[in-house]
Structure formats: structure tokens, C-alpha cells
Amino acid sequence: MHRPPLAGGTAGPAALRPLLDIVLDALHQGAKTRGGPLPPGGPEAVAQRVHAAAPTLLPAHGTGAEEALTTLVRALAEGSADPAEPHCAAHLHTPPLALATAADLAAGALNPSLDSWDQAPAAATLEAHLTQTIAHEIWPHGGGALRTTGDALVTTGGTESNQLALLLAREHHGPVQIVCGAHTHHSIHRAAWLLGLPEPVVVPAPTGTTDLTALAVALAEPRPHPTLVVATAGTTDTGAIDPLPAIADLCTTHHAELHIDAAYGGPLLFSDRHRPQLAGLERAHTITLDLHKLGWQPVAAGLLAVADPTRLTPLGHRADYLNADDDTDAGLPDLLGRSLRTTRRPDALKIAVTLRALGxxxxxxxxxxxxxxxxxxxxxxxxxxxxxxxxxxxxxxxxxxxxxxxxxxxxxxxxxxxxxxxxxxxxxxxxxxxxxxxxxxxxxxxxxxxxxxxxxxxxxxxxxxxxxxxx
Ligand SMILES: Cc1ncc(COP(=O)(O)O)c(C=O)c1O
Structure with missing residues (x-):
């Protein structure tokens, strides 16, 4: 029986090259047949075309790499809502840069997994380098009251970053009462539910951003739990940015923590022209950023920046096969506390390639x-x-x-x-x-x-x- 070639090793690139040609041809053909931002006809017509192209996905005898890649990649491309098309502009659904997608191919070929150093020696270093770079971008003089250098985690996107932010606040304070604007992303409400936190107090956002008077009233109310204010820098619906310095001031006055969901607006940091819109961002305890939105990365490319790296301690976890104490004592980096996930893709690679290539x-x-x-x-x-x-x-x-x-x-x-x-x-x-x-x-x-x-x-x-x- 024929053994399909592997993607890695010295033989991997030669095996990949002809397959990539097939994939690229299928992408081209699919996009050409589609001829627009998305396939016409609605869900039923699209489903019919996909099923007609590949009536069975598990034949008794395989169809071979060339047929399967051609058929399915072509069907996918033909049936895609492609954000690279000028009239595909519904969501924070970015057209990935070719160079980021090319970098992602290398991640797929080598398959480093960031749950232990022995699966990802260079990827672990690269990820740490990237997260330090991002934290430094936000807190060039150190983060938090301690003025330590901040840190960041790589996540699957805004939802996971928001969840982690709430988790870290809960681990630090016990149950926290979230106070957020009516425009806050739904993932905050889900995370509160998932983490068993009290129902968030929602203050009005009549003009699309948090109403400061209403926030001040909400923060002045006595509550049984410490408060975590969630502000947004780039709302999903309008891209509005909350008045971050004023919200940070209110948090200071009322001894509340501040999380800023900058999933959309965060990359404005890189633009001299737009960075001033994020004034006050650095006063947050935690910040969600997401480079598969305004960062042109293929999914997934989320980040959670943390002003005080000691806040990450609760994520520490032991699993003898991944980070035995004696391995860690002997100097093998312990990666398990960098996420709640175990197996983890090196999403840092494509981000790092993009930052370096574009500057x-x-x-x-x-x-x-x-x-x-x-x-x-x-x-x-x-x-x-x-x-x-x-x-x-x-x-x-x-x-x-x-x-x-x-x-x-x-x-x-x-x-x-x-x-x-x-x-x-x-x-x-x-x-x-x-x-x-x-x-x-x-x-x-x-x-x-x-x-x-x-x-x-x-x-x-x-x-x-x-x-x-x-x-
Ligand atoms: C402001 C905001 N936060 C969080 C998210 C969730 O991000 P993701 O879909 O990457 O989980 C979104 C998604 O659009 C968003 O707009």
C-alpha cells in the first residue's frame, strides 16, 4: 500500500511542492468560477454544489491526493465568502496577507505544539519573543503598578482572550462583578456565565460608547464583590472606541480593575496617526488584541496582554509528561502555564513573520x-x-x-x-x-x-x- 509522504523533514518540502501547485491551481479555479465575493444562490445551492462535488468523504478506496485536493479545495474556494474580494466586507473577517499564509504553511508542515518544549524548541522561543514584543509595544516602560515588564499570551482570538482576562481577574480577587457597556462583545457575557461570575452590570452606551455618568453611578454602588470594568477599543458594530482615559480614571477612583477589549482597535498602536486614539490603553490590567482582524492574519491570531505577569501564575499546571518538576529544574521551559489549551499551534510564527516583514x-x-x-x-x-x-x-x-x-x-x-x-x-x-x-x-x-x-x-x-x- 502506498504511504503518503510527510510534510516535514528534509523530504517534506519536495513532497509538498507538487501538492502546493495543485492547491494553488484549485484556489485559482475556484475563485474564478465563483467570480465574486461569495457564491450565489444561498445556503441550499451552496450545500448542493459541495455535495455534488464530493458525494462521499470516506470512500472504500481513496481517490488520491491530486483528486481530493483538487475537488475539495476547489469546492471550498468556489463556495467561499472571500474577504480578499472588494465587496466582501461584512465582518471583522480579514483578508490574510499572502506572506502570513505562507508562514502558516511552515507551521503546518513542522507542527510544533506549544504544550511542551520538546515539541516546540524554536517555536517556544519565537512565541516568547513575540509576546514580549507586543507587551513592550503597549507598556514600553513596564506594565501595572509594579512597573514590571508586561507579558502576553497567544490565544485563538478575542473570545478566548476575554475569557482568560476574566479568569485571571477572578483568580486574583475571587468572584468579580463585571461592569460593561451595552455595546460590549457577547463573549464577555459568555465568559462571565462560564466562570460562574455574577451577571454583568450593563451601563448604557447611547452614542455607541460607554456613558461615563452611568458608569460612575454603577461604580459608586456598593457591591459584595470587587469590580472589573470592561471597556472596548473598537466595537464590533461601529468600531467606536470608549473614552479610555476617563474610564481608567473612574476605575482608579472606585478601586476597580480594568480590562480593555481591543480585539479590533488594538493594532492602531502600530500607526503614528491612529495610536493617539488608544491613549489610556496602557492603564488596563489586561488587554485583548486580535491580529486576525486588523492584523491581516489567517485565523487564529489572538493575544491577551497582561500588565502584571505575576497575574499569570494561576494558569500554572503540572502534567508529568509535559513539564515534570525535574525537567523544569533542569532548565526545560515550562509552557503549560501559557494557555488553558494543551496541544497548541505556533500561531506566533505567522504573526512574527508579518511584523518583521512589514515593520x-x-x-x-x-x-x-x-x-x-x-x-x-x-x-x-x-x-x-x-x-x-x-x-x-x-x-x-x-x-x-x-x-x-x-x-x-x-x-x-x-x-x-x-x-x-x-x-x-x-x-x-x-x-x-x-x-x-x-x-x-x-x-x-x-x-x-x-x-x-x-x-x-x-x-x-x-x-x-x-x-x-x-x-
Ligand atoms: C470587540 C470584539 N471582541 C471580541 C471578539 C471575538 O473575537 P473572536 O471572534 O476572534 O473570538 C470580537 C469579534 O468580532 C470583537 O469584535
Whole structure:
């Protein structure tokens, strides 16, 4: 029986090369057949095409690498909502940089696992180097009251980072009462539930950011538990940034801890132009960052930065096969306390490659570019009498809707675009109304793309309904 070649070792690259050619051809063909931001026809049509391409996934006799890669990669590409397409702009769903994806291939080939040093000798060093770099970016003079150097953990994204932040606060203080704005990401509420914490106290965010007066009132109330305030730097719906210095001041006055969810806005740190929007970030105890959003990384590329590294102690854990005391005493790094996961991908590699390849100025250029696109789109909407702009963008998210449309119509337009396969826009509720959301993360957009995105939307506004529901 033929033994499929392995990806690693000295023979791995030669075995991979022809397979990569097949994958790249299939990606190209799939994207060409799709011919737009997502496949037309809606969920049933897409499911049918995928099943028709590969009716069985476990044949009695295998079809071989070439057939399986061609068929399934092509079906995936043909049926993808591809954020590299100019009109795919619904979510914080980034188009990955080719160089980051190439780096991820090396991670897949070598498969280091960051639960023990003997599975990831260089990857462990690289990860530590990266996390120190990120912490230094936030706290160049040291973090927290101790002014020690901060630290950071690599996570699977904003959800895991937020969970860990709440866990670390709970381990330090016992149960904590979370106080957060109404715009806070749902993962905070889930994490509170998961960790058995009291239901978060939610303060209003009528203009899209935490209302400071309401926060002050909430913090002044006597409570049985210490308080953890969660602020957001880059909300999911609008990209708004909470008034971080004022929130940090309130936390100081009321002896509350501060966690900032900067999953979206965190990378603004790399841009001289936009970094001032994050003033106050360094006053947080913990910070969620996520480079698979405004960082152009393939999933997953999350980080949790921690001002005081001693706060990570509760994550310490022994498993004799991974970090026996005598191994640790003999100098083998103990990695198990760097995550709640055991087997862990070296996501640090692609991030490190990106930071090094682009440098601060290269990253700043990408960030400034997508922010400029958002400003340009907002301006076009402002000038278009049939459309209403929610507000001028803070980062790269733009909300808009047809003038005079009701919420049902807005929702319907979004689904029409999805079903037609012409645009992927998101939806967001703001000021009590439903809006179309364009989250611009593609640095290659042209002014023409912005114009045609609006034209396509306007066309869907006037097109007869393709759904059974009345408009
Ligand atoms: C502000 C914010 N925090 C956290 C998350 C969760 O991130 P992830 O989906 O990577 O878990 C998101 C996702 O969009 C987000 O917008």
C-alpha cells in the first residue's frame, strides 16, 4: 500500500511542492468560477454544489491526493465568502496577507505544539519573543503598578482572550462583578456565565460608547464583590472606541480593575496617526488584541496582554509528561502555564513573520489605508441623496442605510445581496435602527470598488424581492 509522504523533514518540502501547485491551481479555479465575493444562490445551492462535488468523504478506496485536493479545495474556494474580494466586507473577517499564509504553511508542515518544549524548541522561543514584543509595544516602560515588564499570551482570538482576562481577574480577587457597556462583545457575557461570575452590570452606551455618568453611578454602588470594568477599543458594530482615559480614571477612583477589549482597535498602536486614539490603553490590567482582524492574519491570531505577569501564575499546571518538576529544574521551559489549551499551534510564527516583514511603517500603512477607505466610503454615502450615513468612522467600519427604509427592508437588502452573490455586508443595530455595515479591512480596495459597492446596494434596494417575505 502506498504511504503518503510527510510534510516535514528534509523530504517534506519536495513532497509538498507538487501538492502546493495543485492547491494553488484549485484556489485559482475556484475563485474564478465563483467570480465574486461569495457564491450565489444561498445556503441550499451552496450545500448542493459541495455535495455534488464530493458525494462521499470516506470512500472504500481513496481517490488520491491530486483528486481530493483538487475537488475539495476547489469546492471550498468556489463556495467561499472571500474577504480578499472588494465587496466582501461584512465582518471583522480579514483578508490574510499572502506572506502570513505562507508562514502558516511552515507551521503546518513542522507542527510544533506549544504544550511542551520538546515539541516546540524554536517555536517556544519565537512565541516568547513575540509576546514580549507586543507587551513592550503597549507598556514600553513596564506594565501595572509594579512597573514590571508586561507579558502576553497567544490565544485563538478575542473570545478566548476575554475569557482568560476574566479568569485571571477572578483568580486574583475571587468572584468579580463585571461592569460593561451595552455595546460590549457577547463573549464577555459568555465568559462571565462560564466562570460562574455574577451577571454583568450593563451601563448604557447611547452614542455607541460607554456613558461615563452611568458608569460612575454603577461604580459608586456598593457591591459584595470587587469590580472589573470592561471597556472596548473598537466595537464590533461601529468600531467606536470608549473614552479610555476617563474610564481608567473612574476605575482608579472606585478601586476597580480594568480590562480593555481591543480585539479590533488594538493594532492602531502600530500607526503614528491612529495610536493617539488608544491613549489610556496602557492603564488596563489586561488587554485583548486580535491580529486576525486588523492584523491581516489567517485565523487564529489572538493575544491577551497582561500588565502584571505575576497575574499569570494561576494558569500554572503540572502534567508529568509535559513539564515534570525535574525537567523544569533542569532548565526545560515550562509552557503549560501559557494557555488553558494543551496541544497548541505556533500561531506566533505567522504573526512574527508579518511584523518583521512589514515593520512598523508597513503595518501603519495598511492600517492608515483601510481607515482612509472608510472615510472615503462615508463621504460617498454622505454625498448620495438616497443613502443615510450613521456617523463618520472611528476605525474602518461604516454604517449606512437607504433614506426612509424600515428595518425589515434593510435586513432584506442584506440578504438579497448575499443570495445574489454580489456583496457581503453586515448588519448592526444603532440608535434603535438597523443599519448595513461595511467593515473595510481590505487594503487593496480602489475608489471604484467603493462606488460599485454603493451602486450594488442601491440596486438591491430597488430590485424586486427574491425572498418570500413582503418588503
Ligand atoms: C470587540 C470584539 N471582541 C471580541 C471578539 C471575538 O473575537 P473572536 O471572534 O476572534 O473570538 C470580537 C469579534 O468580532 C470583537 O469584535
Amino acid at each position: 512598523r511603517d508597513g503595518l501603519a500603512h495598511l492600517i492608515d489605508t483601510v481607515c482612509d477607505h472608510a472615510t472615503a466610503l462615508a463621504q460617498l454615502i454622505d454625498e448620495q441623496p438616497q443613502l443615510e450615513l450613521y456617523e463618520h468612522p472611528t476605525i474602518s467600519t461604516v454604517l449606512f442605510r437607504p433614506h426612509g427604509a424600515d428595518d425589515h427592508t434593510v435586513a432584506h437588502i442584506r440578504r438579497t445581496l448575499l443570495t445574489d452573490g454580489t456583496a457581503v455586508l453586515g448588519r448592526a443595530r444603532a440608535d434603535g435602527r438597523l443599519w448595513l455595515k461595511a467593515t473595510l479591512l481590505n487594503p487593496h480596495l480602489t475608489p471604484h470598488d467603493l462606488h460599485t459597492l454603493l451602486d450594488t446596494t442601491l440596486h438591491a434596494t430597488t430590485a424586486p424581492p427574491t425572498e418570500g417575505t413582503p418588503r
